[in-house]
Amino acid sequence: MQPEDFLGELRQMVARRSSARHLVDTLAFVHEVADRLAEDPVFGEFRSAEYQSSGTKNRTLKLHGFTPVDESDGTVGIVIGKWEDITVPQTLGSAVVDQLSAWVENFVREAVENSLHESIAHANDAYDLALQLNSEVHRINRIRIHIFSNLSLSSRFKEDARDDIAGIPVERHIWDLNRLTALYDSGREREAVRIDLEEAGGTAIPCLEAAQSGDICSYLCVVKGDQLADMFERYGSRLLEGNVRAFLGMKGGVNKGIRTTIQDEPGLFFAYNNGIAATASDVKVESRDGQLMITGLTDLQIVNGGQTTASILSARKKDHLSLTGVSVPMKLTRVLPDRAQELIPSIAEFANTQNKVAAADFFSNHPFHRKMEEISRRLLTPARAGHRIQSKWFYERARGQYQNGKLYLDKSKKAVFEREYPAEQLISKTDLAKYAHTWDTKPHWVSLGAQKNFTKFAGAFSSGNAEISEFEHWERISPNYGESFFRSMAAVCLVWKKMEETVDAGRGSWYEGGYRINIVTYTIAKLFHDIRNMREELDLERIWNSQDAGSEVAARLEEIVPLVQNTLLSPPNGVRNIGEWCKRPECWDAIAAIEIPYASTVHGIAISKDSHEEKKVDGRKQGQVDDAIDLQSKLLHLTESGYWTSLYSWSKSSAYLSPTDRALVLKASTLQGFMKIALQKDWKRLAAIRKTAEDEGFRQAAG
Template sequence: MDEEIAQYRDALLSEIQADAQAGGDYLSTRFIDRVCQVLEAGEEFVEYHVCRGHTTSRRGGHIQIDAYSFSPNDGVLNLIVCDFSGEAAPRPLATDEVRRVAQGGFRFLEGSVHDAIADLWDESHPVHALSREVFSIASSDEMTKACIYVISDRLAGATLGRMPEFSLGTKDVELHLWDVARLARVEASTKGREDIIINFLGEYGCGIPALPAGLDGAARYDSYMCVMPGSILASLYDRFGGRILEQNVRAFLGDNRKVNKGIRDTLRSQPEMFFAFNNGLTVTVSDLNTNIHEFGHTEIIRAKGLQIVNGGQTTASLYWAKKAGVDLSQVYVQMKLSRLPEEGFEDAVHDIARFANAQNAVSASDLFAGHPYFKRLEAISRQTIAPPARPGEVGGFWYFERTTGSYKVELKRKVGLAAKTWQLVNPKKQLLTKTDVARYDTTFEGLPHIVSSGAQKNVAAFGKLITQAWGIDPAMFDVTYFRRLVGRAIITRAVDGAIPAQSWYPGSIVRPLSSYTLALMSSRLQSAGLQPDYDEIWRTQRAPAAFMEEAMRVARLVLPLLMDIPEEQVRNRLVTEWVKKEACWLRVEGSDLELTQDFLATTMPAAAGTRRRPVAWKDRAQQLWRDGTWKRLHDWNRLETRLTAGEAEIVEWAAVASSFAPKGFRLLKLEEAMKHATQEGFV
């Protein structure tokens, strides 16, 4: 085993052993969760859930499932199965071992669809509900294909033989092997994911016709106007899924898998006119290769790091149209492609996405990845050193990673003693990502059902909260805010680690249970005008013992509310789907669960400025006037006629007012009108 890979494996095993000791969980379960985090961050799949079940089929075959993920926007069902050794010097992964684990995953898929293997587990077991859910997904048009991920802490053998090929009826089942070497490469990458490399000439038999833009020599990038065949574009989305969409574009698309009506009609009736009718794509790459033919025309034959920053709906619509049997052979899409320099690549991609989408129906929160909030947070995190957690240790920064991989980039710039010193004051355990920040803040703001819906949806919801608050008062995001955020991170991570150690914990839902527990505690504290003692948490860099004791008590009482799933609310009563529902949060928040007086005595008054201030209606009404919402409400009501005559009159006044400073009765009536409109469906 290569020395770097061996060092990576040793560090990985040490990390999960420490987690397992703290949480009392199985090493293999910690390994699965840790690897799934890497794969989710690398955009292999979204919204994974650990759900373990190993058994034997009625015919004697091995059945295995360790985690799963389903992506509605591209219809891909991912089943994760694990080979875990945990040994200090394991032998290489042999072909028959990979086959056994992969076939175990496929038997779970096939058996769920054709053999009702859910009955091999008790109805109370999470895998029983998962098997029924897999049947529902795979036996309908929800699923376009399945992927089986075999993950291992061992190195794949140098002479690994032919892998099994699977299919489920007419649907493909792909096999992906992630051994420790592949994991090490991805984690060492500054991007945290495998590069998308497309060999157009070798894989599709043709290059992409391109016209160089001929930019001034001072420009730090190259641009081309291209003609992209629709069939190739659909194939790229099929191969790479959301990985080829810039994160703002993914957030905008969400789970929308419908073919745009205009695109669908054009594809069916006038496919040759698609190039003229469609606005096309804006695409960035980190590198490319071209061919210049004897008559001077250029073709792009290879591209690396391809990201679609505008045109995600076009791409997804072509993909779904192809899945529906539409012939794309006459469809071509105009594409503006830019090769960007490596330095500042991610910021440049976000900026291009922002400007390219400026004239589209994309809100500021949809373009949240490049928001100034993140630059503010980055600056504060570099200037605010935290106290040492233990006597004799040094203080360290909570390093906020505004651009993916920036922590690794900075570390690689140092050598020898300088690298060790930098890592000492920037410990990896105190790394904060955008996904982390969104999870911590959204949980404590009372949206655990959104947090449980996956990182992408949660970041989008977080974007709406921050965009609104930033528009009112950017100054609220200061050092005090950052320290509170770190306090929430410390608390959340401590609760995540403590829950699996509890004797009453059934497994599989640690993060939803943690999020619901903390959201309920935060809700009860806010109702009492209280908050955790963030000053103490910052000073000690640990969650208070009283908080942890209360959190475990609350978590045990919240658990039955999550596990008692109404069938009319959730198909197959799958707990990981139930916790995404607002009805689940309403049940928990509306329960009679209260915090103990002993715990409340350890908290602090929620002083002004220490938490995000609620927006006063007067300020909110002013903001709605500035952004044109009153005019939009007026136009909506003219079509829908849902407001009372008095409400319509006051809204009309707000819509046409050249200046806006309502007071008293008029301000009250505007609030009533907005509440009524929202209840009637205005958004």
């Protein structure tokens, strides 16, 4: 898609978001791009913070949001937007870029040097950023300025080095129309880092080619400590595989054993440390005097050893230790982009043995997501009076799936798509985790941010028992996550949107501005909590059937929310950062304990606990039936494709399959035989046989 065509699409996206969230266009644009970049390590977890004022010498201070200090690499991001209501591309000149940058840099200097937080209202999210910049400046390794614009960067623009602020390096990222077009067009969630190892006096890395299989190639390398630290200092958590990054962010801290080895016995670091495992989409290798040397890397991702890498940099930067003599073993695997989503999570999962990261954390292709996606593509909303067309809720398993699904459709097909899947009926995987934890009265988890909350959510899908495989665990819990669960999450989404409307409508009266998502999740969780205390449950089925939260729910939320906001903005003595206070279980305890006068209308929006439990049991039973039908359908498709015939003829089948299993495979290899398999245990056995065979290397021959 050309930028001029994408500009029209972008205008529509911004207009929809502006209308739905009651935002001015610039903020709607900033939120749109920030959501798209949420899983790109160069960006991070966005927090909206609209702020403008004057500082020392009447300097303008301005920003539209930020990403808090990344626990894994010490970077902080600050966002400012430049939006113009245009229909044809226009130029973003150097003078405007420099002005936008200066406004952000003024904010940072004022925060670090002049305690800006003291003059910002605590209700403004910018207070947390200013406080963090002032009180935690020692933790910050790099400041990233992100400029979002729907203008096209001038071809004459030349990036220059930014001056440090309080000794902290500053880098600038400009997301102009051309770059945004490429981002949306490709459907990628992140931009690949390209590293020239010999640039600016660097050195190539000696290596051995250890294994090659088709388009996968692995190398064994030894990386000097300084070189690894240099790369991590320059690129930060962009080098960490997404789920490893989230995992490190949850753990924090620096390995003291690594620091001690670097300090006392650097020459033994190679012997003591297991090293790192990494992947790259491209590896440039040259032979020099008979030695293979890696000279360039594209999309380097550390999938195991992130803590080691962060600790090495910390030892040099914070403890001022020399890395001379420190060598780090590295296993590097080249994975081509078209197989990256499939293979990198598996490589990361199997590589993480020291600090075990649950398999469910590597989640983009987990069967849970595929199941939610499948349900959303077939489940119609209930018919409503005055609406001739029944629509569907769109579950976005991968970021950008919704937008990319209609990007290349012509006008008429796009209209059909949008009627079938209205934009307001979109649920991303991080949204679903947010709704699920609010429903489960864990708003302090939601307040951790989308990615960390999602990592918490993923934990429910991990076996946690060495004797029960992840496959077996999912098979056991899968019936709990059927149509009933999806309808409930859509209903919670409707309540969430109603709560957002309530907060927005409160501007100028009770709503003081800022901490919108915290207020929303805590208020809804409080509603669930209070209803459950009366041995009742919010009637989510009624909300689903009407596709509206309803006036009674809205009225109760309006009663609760001012009290919730007051508690969030009044942390206990010794706690200054409101954003951090919202993440604490104690914050939820304080809000759960608020006594709100009884309202008889609550009974009108609730059902008894017994009725809820009956519906829950019915939902699980239906889930079991649906799973069985889905499994049988998939197994039948394998019969029709010749899969079982190919497996039966596999040279290693006798070694890995019992005679009983081979007999079942033979039976399933013909339609007549498959139709005679009547027991569910045999269907499940076939699925288990398939997994065993593929784990041992079986692949169906093409064609």
